[in-house]
Structure formats: structure tokens, C-alpha cells
């Protein structure tokens with residue numbers, strides 16, 4: 110294999126295009142650093158700069174417009190051989206659409222080098238303005254000169270904590286800057302400014318890059334910051350089963366067929382954890398269980414519904430037509446069930462504070478909130494278990510323990526109130 | 530069995546443990562309901578976790594990780610998946626193995642995050658420009674949570690392709706008691722990398738039309754990976770014969786190997802009524818079928834687990850029946866449209882719902898009325 114980075118002197122760009130110099134200076138930089146082409150992964154994307162692949166002796170990855178920095182970041186994170194150099198060729202259009210990826214790679218100081226071919230417009234698609242087009246620049250979409258200012262991509266990368274940032278006007282030899290960027294053990298960005306002869310030079314007659322930079326208050330510079338070291342987030346567990354509770358049958362149940370309890374209350378009143386405790390208790394009693402929660406997107410506001418299906422069969426059903434009983438402990442819980450209750454034919458357990466809804470159900474009322482809102486959901490399940498005698502109360506007490514609820518509820522008061 | 534050891538976990542838990550055993554080694558995540566438990570468990574269980582700033586980055590990082598020889602997965606829901614689509618096209622064209630778990634929720638748009646649905650099938654079927662199929666599986670119950678990830682990982686590696694697993698809120702966020710001893714052994718996928726001394730041609734079709742894979746860390750061979758139309762060497766081409774053949778191979782590669790990843794469940798009784806379903810509606814179908822059989826109705830069930838591409842065997846099964854009921858939790862029957870197009874035959878009846886699981890009674894009513 111040829112030891113040179115480029116396999117041809119004839120690159121596929123228009124005559125006078127600065128892209129030639131960027132590719133050639135990259136080659137020079139790699140030679141200076143004595144880096145073998147097969148230790149380089151060149152990631153490019155869409156734009157004139159991206160047709161370089163074919164002319165490189167390195168590994169080449171040709172991705173989506175503006176996404177090359179993220180793709181290269183993935184490669185860099187995934188490589189086990191850290192001697193490999195990941196280099197990204199991207200245009201000013203790609204840097205605009207993919208700016209988030211530049212920020213993220215800067216923030217994490219991911220080990221790669223990006224060369225922004227900034228000719229201040231989209232060359233491949235016909236000379237349109239990009240986010241890096243400066244004010245006063247003529248492009249095909251800003252024929253009367255651009256009225257808007259450009260992003261200072263270098264300052265953006267620096268603000269995001271990139272460890273090496275340089276701005277350079279493309280010239281015959283700027284390979285030292287590229288070499289320093291590649292040497293940096295972290296994220297390096299080189300903004301190489303050039304003019305596209307096919308569009309910019311024709312439309313901005315006589316304009317010089319130095320004048321543009323002066324006008325917009327930018328200049329060439331090289332800045333090296335401290336490298337940021339972070340450790341990959343690695344797992345703490347070899348087997349998830351080690352982390353869960355193993356449940357073995359301890360109590361006897363009296364359930365003959367599948368039974369479904371729906372409990373609706375307010376978010377923040379422990380509805381889901383109460384349901385969980387009841388599920389544990391049911392499993393300890395030899396039943397199979399399906400437990401589904403339902404709540405609005407915002408945790409902590411509005412209704413909270415827990416649906417528990419328990420079954421003496423080995424594999425509990427996932428779904429029933431209608432619950433056998435519905436317990437409602439708060440107004441939020443009532444409001445969310447108004448429609449459903451109209452045709453509900455089972456038993457409705459309703460907190461004393463609530464108005465009677467329109468329903469075909471038999472209604473049983475109780476003061477489920479008497480020990481406070483936080484106790485209401487759990488207490489209602491104790492009430493049901495006492496009445497239905499599905500399995501011993503002790504199972505539910507064990508369930509509370511498994512759901513880490515035992516110390517948080519007034520168990521003694523429940524027992525007293527329900528004569529347990 | 531009755532007195533065996535049980536655990537009480539959600540479907541996400543089983544999916545993650547299984548996929549880790551099958552060889553997935555990296556999770557790239559961006560949080561979104563109802564896929565958050567998959568993220569949570571993965572960050573405890575997979576060897577590496579990366580926290581992406583958005584879903585475009587997620588898929589790009591995964592592609593880079595995959596090209597470097599890792600086996601990445603992610604989990605998302607429609608809004609995140611939509612952002613991934615262009616990059617999934619890229620990974621498909623580059624032929625990079627990975628698995629994307631799509632936990633469906635009620636749409637359109639952001640819809641309702643905490644409400645289940647099976648509404649993303651046609652999106653997944655149509656997401657590749659040019660109509661190419663990305664192998665797609667659907668999880669119908671907890672057994673599938675354990676068994677499908679292994680097949681998905683194997684398909685991704687063996688066919689060098691992204692693979693989609695469809696599931697929904699009703700699986701990822703529902704907890705069930707589960708007998709540990711009922712779980713089958715999961716084997717770690719075997720990865721074979723190109724090992725010859727001869728020049729490596731990254732997109733040269735080998736066995737089953739799949740090119741051999743070599744991670745980007747090689748010191749011996751030049752590797753070219755390309756998302757644009759390219760020849761066997763991975764060099765961008767406008768539309769040369771070789772390049773177009775390479776693109777067409779991507780289609781043939783998936784379709785001609787479908788036997789290796791065809792998964793379905795078929796419970797046969799007579800040739801009168803067939804229920805067809807996927808995702809969590811299948812478990813409701815099973816309940817309805819039990820009741821209907823008790824009423825002496827002849828009812829069979831086909832649970833489609835491989836959804837893209839559609840395996841021919843589904844049509845063989847369908848052709849035996851007088852009445853077909855396609856049961857799915859979406860507005861207008863996406864599986865039905867995939868199977869029968871827009872002009873559905875007279876003997877096909879759609880059973881749908883949105884915003885809640887389809888009820889057992891609704892299925893029974895339709896079969897009693899039409900069957």
C-alpha cells in the first residue's frame with residue numbers, strides 16, 4: 110500500500126478551489142507525523158469536499174450531510190486501538206446543519222480532528238448561503254449581499270470546551286496547524302477559510318478573505334486548551350436477575366378465577382407503589398399477576414391509576430374486558446373514570462368525600478382518606494383484602510416490605526380501624 | 530412449576546437482559562417514554578452506555594460504533610425514531626449491524642406518551658428510500674421479550690443490517706410475575722470478521738449475498754464504508770451497473786434470507802375463522818379465542834412476529850380460511866394494509882382501536898357476527 114495519504118495529484122475539485130490545499134496539507138501533516146494511511150479513518154459527508162474519498166489511501170467513511178462529526182465520534186468512541194486517527198472533512202453547510210454534533214464532540218473532547226472547509230456557501234448545490242456566510246457576502250440566494258451575520262464556529266467550539274481550535278486562511282502550507290490538531294489527544298477543530306472560484310469569486314469580484322475577516326471582526330488564531338478526560342460509562346451488573354427479588358410462595362389464596370382490581374387516585378398519593386405491594390402479596394400467595402399503570406405524562410400531577418389482574422392460572426391474562434372492582438380514592442381518580450363508570454357493572458368503592466357518579470355499579474363507600482392522602486391508596490387495598498379474604502393480610506404486610514412501603518404507612522392504625 | 534421461583538418485572542427488564550446475553554455490547558440512548566426502562570436497565574447491564582444529545586446523534590454514534598466493531602442498540606419511541614430515519618437509511622446502506630427497539634405509543638406526533646399503540650408499522654415498512662425492507666420483529670408477550678432479542682441480534686450480524694424490534698408501552702412498562710425457570714438459554718452471537726490476506730472488498734457479496742465485515746481498526750486492509758450509491762469497493766458512483774447492482778443486492782439480501790428470521794405463532798383449529806395479530810393485541814386475541822372455542826366456534830390464530838418483509842408462509846396460512854380478522858391497536862389496520870393493500874377482500878374484517886387495548890369482547894362480537 111502506498112504510504113501517501115492521497116493516491117493522486119489530480120483531485121476532483123474545480124481549478125483554484127481551496128479544497129485542493131486542505132487535502133494536500135492534510136497529507137503533509139500526516140507525513141510530518143509519520144502516520145500510516147491505514148491508521149487514518151477519514152470521515153466525510155455531502156459537499157464538494159466529500160468526493161475526496163476515492164483519492165485517499167486511508168480508511169474512508171462517507172456519511173450524511175453534516176452528520177460526519179457524530180459518525181466520527183461514534184467511531185472514535187468505539188475504537189479499541191487508540192493509535193488510529195479519526196479525521197473529518199466537512200463543509201460550512203455541514204457545520205451549520207450538524208452544529209449540535211460539533212458541540213457534543215467539543216464538550217466530551219472526543220478524540221478526532223475536524224477540518225471545516227469554509228468557503229462561506231454551499232458549493233455543491235449551487236452557491237446558496239449557509240450559517241457561516243458573513244454579512245455583505247453575495248451568494249446565489251443572497252444576490253443583494255447577505256443581510257445576516259455568520260456563526261463564529263471557532264468561538265462556539267471553544268465555548269463548548271474543545272481542546273484545540275484554529276482558524277486559518279487557506280494558503281500553500283498550513284500543515285503545521287493540521288499536524289498540531291491531529292496530535293492533540295482530544296477534539297480539534299480547524300476552520301480553513303477559502304473562496305469558491307465557481308460561485309463566490311465570480312459573485313464577489315475582487316473580495317479578499319482578509320477583508321472579510323476584518324469586516325466581521327475575526328482573525329486567524331490557534332488555541333490549545335487542557336484536555337478533558339472522562340471515563341466511559343460502564344455497567345455495574347453482570348446479570349439483572351441478581352438485582353431483583355426472588356419470590357417464593359408462602360401463603361395460600363382462595364381465588365377461583367381471574368380477578369381485576371382498578372385503583373384510581375391522585376399522583377403523589379402512592380397509588381402505583383400500593384399496587385406494587387399488592388402484586389408482591391399476590392405472588393407470595395401463589396397467584397400470577399399482571400400490573401399496569403396509567404397516568405398523565407407529568408409525574409406528580411393529576412390522576413394515577415393502577416390495574417392489577419391476579420389469577421390462579423399459571424400465566425395471568427394481560428387484559429380483561431372490565432375490572433371486577435374499581436376503587437376511587439380522590440377527585441382526580443373520579444374525574445378520569447367518569448365515562449367508564451357509566452357502563453361499569455361491578456362494585457365501585459368510593460371515598461366518602463366524593464359525589465356519587467352516574468354508574469350501573471353497586472357502590473360501597475368508605476373513608477379511605479382518613480389516615481391522610483399518602484395512606485389512602487394502601488389503606489384502600491387493606492380494606493379490600495379484609496373484605497374479600499383473597500389471601501391472608503400478612504401477605505400484604507410482606508408486600509409492603511418488598512415495595513419498601515412498610516415504614517411509610519400507618520399499619521397499626523389500619524389494623525385497628527379494620528379490626529385486623 | 531406452580532411453586533417455582535418467580536420474579537416480578539416489566540418487559541423492558543427481560544429485553545435488556547436477553548439482548549445483553551445475545552451479545553449487544555453498547556447502548557446509545559436518549560430518553561423518551563415509553564422506552565425509558567430499556568435505557569435504565571441497559572445502563573446497568575450493557576458493557577458500555579453513551580448518553581446522546583438527540584436521536585440523530587444516537588443513530589450516528591451507533592453507526593460509528595458498529596463500524597468500529599461494536600454491537601450497539603438503542604430504544605426509542607416515534608418522535609425519536611422519526612429523527613433517526615435518515616441515519617437508519619445510512620446504516621442500512623453502509624450495512625452496519627445494530628438493533629433499534631421502537632416502543633410504540635399513541636400518535637400522531639407526540640400523541641400521548643403514556644398510552645400504548647401499534648401504530649408505527651407502516652412507517653417502519655416504508656422508511657427506506659426506495660422501499661427496501663429493514664428486518665422488523667414485533668414482541669407480542671413476555672416470552673417474546675426474552676426470545677426475540679437474540680434472533681434480532683443474530684439477524685443484524687448475519688445479514689449486516691440494522692434490525693427493528695417493535696414493542697409498545699403495554700410491554701415495556703407493564704409488570705408481570707414470571708417463572709425464571711421458563712426462560713430458555715440465550716446464546717451469544719458469533720461474530721466472524723474478514724481474515725484473508727487477499728485485498729478486502731467491503732461490499733463484495735459473499736454467502737447469502739452478505740459482504741464480509743471488517744471493523745475500521747484494520748492495519749492490513751483498506752476499508753471503505755459509504756452511504757451514497759457505491760460500487761463493491763465502497764467508492765461513490767453515480768449509477769454504474771455495478772453500483773446499482775450493489776443497491777439492488779441490499780433488497781435481495783433481506784428478502785432471500787427471510788427463512789432465517791421468520792417468526793410466528795400459529796394455533797390451528799378448523800379452516801373457518803383466522804385471527805391475525807401482532808404486538809400486544811395478540812395476547813387479547815388468545816383470550817378471545819379461548820372463549821370462542823368454549824362456545825364451539827372454530828377459531829385459529831396467527832401471531833405475526835416477523836413483520837418486515839412479510840413472510841410468504843402468512844399467505845399460505847391465510848389462504849386456508851373462509852374469514853380473516855386482522856386485530857391491531859391502530860386506527861385503520863396497518864398490518865391489514867401490508868397484507869392486503871388498500872382494497873381488502875370481502876372476507877377480511879378489520880378489528881381496531883386507539884387509546885386503549887382492544888377488548889376481548891370486541892373480538893368475540895366481531896367473530897360471532899361475521900364468522
Ligand code: SF4
Pocket residue numbers: 121122123125126127128157228232233305306307308
Ligand atoms: S464548486 Fe466551489 S467548492 Fe465545489 S469544487 Fe468547485 S470551487 Fe470548490
